[in-house]
Amino acid sequence: MPIRRDRRDRYAEIEVGSPQEPLWVRCESCGELIFRRKLQENQYVCPRCGAYFFLSAPERVASLVDEGSFEPFPFPKINEDPLGFSDKIPYKERLSRARAETDLHEAVLAGTAKVQGITVVLAVMDFRFIGGSMGVGVGEILSLAMDHAARKRNPFVLVISSGGARVQEGVLSLLQMVKVVAAREALAQAAVPYIAILTYPSTGGVLASIGSIADLTIAEEGALIGFAGPRVIEQTTGERLPPGFQSAKFALDHGLVDAVVPRAKLREGLFQALSVLVGGR
Amino acid sequence: MTEEERLKVLEEKAAELGRLAQENGLDLSAELASLEQKIAELKKSIYAELSPWGRVQLARRPDRPSGIPFVQALCEAFYELRGDRVVGDDPALRGGLAKLGGMRVALLFHQRGRTPEEQRQARFGMASAQGYWKARRIMEVGARLRLPLLTLINTPGAYPGVQAEAHNIAGAIAACIWQMLRHPAPTVAVILGEGGSGGAVALAAADRVLILENATYSVISPEGAASILWKDAKFAEKAAESLRLTAQDLLALGVVDEVIPEPPGGAHTDFAKTVEVVREAVLRHFAKLSTYHLDELLRLRYKRYRHVGSAGPGS
Numbered sequence: 001m002p003i004r005r006d007r008r009d010r011y012a013e014i015e016v017g018s019p020q021e022p023l024w025v026r027c028e029s030c031g032e033l034i035f036r037r038k039l040q041e042n043q044y045v046c047p048r049c050g051a052y053f054f055l056s057a058p059e060r061v062a063s064l065v066d067e068g069s070f071e072p073f074p075f076p077k078i079n080e081d082p083l084g085f086s087d088k089i090p091y092k093e094r095l096s097r098a099r100a101e102t103d104l105h106e107a108v109l110a111g112t113a114k115v116q117g118i119t120v121v122l123a124v125m126d127f128r129f130i131g132g133s134m135g136v137g138v139g140e141i142l143s144l145a146m147d148h149a150a151r152k153r154n155p156f157v158l159v160i161s162s163g164g165a166r167v168q169e170g171v172l173s174l175l176q177m178v179k180v181v182a183a184r185e186a187l188a189q190a191a192v193p194y195i196a197i198l199t200y201p202s203t204g205g206v207l208a209s210i211g212s213i214a215d216l217t218i219a220e221e222g223a224l225i226g227f228a229g230p231r232v233i234e235q236t237t238g239e240r241l242p243p244g245f246q247s248a249k250f251a252l253d254h255g256l257v258d259a260v261v262p263r264a265k266l267r268e269g270l271f272q273a274l275s276v277l278v279g280g281r
Numbered sequence: 282m283t284e285e286e287r288l289k290v291l292e293e294k295a296a297e298l299g300r301l302a303q304e305n306g307l308d309l310s311a312e313l314a315s316l317e318q319k320i321a322e323l324k325k326s327i328y329a330e331l332s333p334w335g336r337v338q339l340a341r342r343p344d345r346p347s348g349i350p351f352v353q354a355l356c357e358a359f360y361e362l363r364g365d366r367v368v369g370d371d372p373a374l375r376g377g378l379a380k381l382g383g384m385r386v387a388l389l390f391h392q393r394g395r396t397p398e399e400q401r402q403a404r405f406g407m408a409s410a411q412g413y414w415k416a417r418r419i420m421e422v423g424a425r426l427r428l429p430l431l432t433l434i435n436t437p438g439a440y441p442g443v444q445a446e447a448h449n450i451a452g453a454i455a456a457c458i459w460q461m462l463r464h465p466a467p468t469v470a471v472i473l474g475e476g477g478s479g480g481a482v483a484l485a486a487a488d489r490v491l492i493l494e495n496a497t498y499s500v501i502s503p504e505g506a507a508s509i510l511w512k513d514a515k516f517a518e519k520a521a522e523s524l525r526l527t528a529q530d531l532l533a534l535g536v537v538d539e540v541i542p543e544p545p546g547g548a549h550t551d552f553a554k555t556v557e558v559v560r561e562a563v564l565r566h567f568a569k570l571s572t573y574h575l576d577e578l579l580r581l582r583y584k585r586y587r588h589v590g591s592a593g594p595g596s
Contacts, residue, residue, distance in 0.1 A: 165501070171525070183463060185462055204479070205478075208479045210455075213455045233442060255449070256447070280288050
């Protein structure tokens with residue numbers, strides 16, 4: 001499934017995780033044709049211009065945790081199409097397609113893992129799966145992960161790559177914002193730390209709930225962080241968007257995040273954060 | 282032409298006939314009577330069998346009871362609290378402390394405005410970051426004083442703007458949801474008109490969520506859904522059906538607890554009656570909620586939202 005990224009923000013196009021993975025990938029930002037394995041070795045950052053490509057959830061997990069330490073949670077059983085929704089295609093069909101294309105069950109992958117020996121509960125969202133959107137399934141997976149973290153007193157780490165709510169689930173997707181905040185409150189009651197890592201994109205209802213209330217928030221360089229999409233803002237207000245609007249640096253400059261970390265340093269950055277959040281008193 | 286528009290044409294015709302009759306001393310009473318009969322029938326059919334799209338239009342009417350006039354009629358006393366204490370004040374989300382049925386409450390509500398001037402001033406009820414930071418502050422005042430919290434929702438959504446983003450509107454909405462979940466006293470939310478997405482849910486994480494008969498509550502506007510999912514704004518009417526955003530749908534989904542019936546013809550036709558029915562419902566729910574121990578109240582509130590949608594509709 002080709003993923004388009006906004007040229008303006010120096011993103012690139014790549015076919016990630018498709019059954020027929022191409023050997024060569026073109027960077028949309030600088031036009032360079034890159035050997036796929038070389039790109040992989042460089043954690044999907046263009047070796048020529050430094051543009052950030054998407055990471056799938058499994059690739060993101062692999063990039064952050066000790067090798068072989070990730071143990072995924074089973075997926076909860078839920079009503080997958082609570083409204084019986086259909087737009088151009090039935091929602092059920094859209095779900096099947098997303099599953100076939102990504103080899104994932106939902107737009108988030110959660111489990112336990114070790115980060116340089118520290119046990120964490122890790123949830124990673126995947127933008128390829130219906131825009132990483134949060135419906136009942138994603139809300140439930142995130143909440144169960146937080147429940148587990150609270151019970152086991154393991155830090156909760158969430159990597160966001162989401163456009164917002166799963167519109168096909170109507171108001172029930174909107175209410176997942178409340179659900180994940182309720183689960184986050186349980187985490188707080190257990191005094192268990194929560195780290196959010198905001199990547200491209202962290203927007204809409206996911207940012208306006210679980211994405212904005214971590215104890216410590218890291219933005220990946222190349223992230224897009226905002227409540228409303230840039231186009232919506234331009235169309236609604238007629239405002240001209242300043243350069244770098246909703247970038248990781250914009251978020252840091254406006255006090256929305258604690259750090260901006262390049263992808264190559266993210267594993268180390270996560271460990272540093274964990275090392276002041278766990279152990280001792 | 283929608284039924285609403287047809288009704289408007291008929292009403293204009295009736296007014297015109299009435300004027301003609303008076304100005305020219307004509308006897309048009311037979312014509313007028315038949316027209317009025319038609320109007321009454323159309324009204325009845327419109328409001329009984331209103332399509333979701335029709336209800337969306339009704340929910341958005343600028344003359345729908347809401348905002349400052351509604352609050353002044355609803356409460357015995359209201360003292361407005363203004364400003365978020367950091368950046369500024371917001372005209373679209375307002376609140377303060379009130380007396381309601383002899384009870385002290387913290388109150389939050391959207392202000393949309395009725396006239397074009399008022400609407401511009403209130404940004405059509407789209408609150409920005411300082412509105413939601415102010416809301417959180419007022420919730421905290423209520424929490425410190427252990428006051429029940431009442432929210433009255435009527436917004437197309439939170440304001441999308443450069444300043445809103447710079448002032449962390451996403452964080453403000455999340456903070457409101459979190460604060461409402463923790464509120465150490467009963468909480469009631471009433472959706473009076475449009476319950477638009479994040480801007481609405483920020484004030485809706487309550488023990489009881491009530492909705493007026495023709496109000497709506499949705500993750501996205503039908504127009505927005507049409508352009509995103511159907512790639513064509515013409516499908517707004519279809520999207521309004523698919524999104525299940527009407528009061529009856531929301532009741533069936535278990536998202537709201539009670540649908541408050543509107544006066545015949547819609548809430549905008551009888552302001553006083555609408556205030557009365559909302560007041561009765563709100564006081565009844567607060568009375569019931571006040572019988573719970575705080576621990577029990579918080580446990581039930583947590584349970585309600587922690588499991589929302591998890592076990593299918595109606596659960």
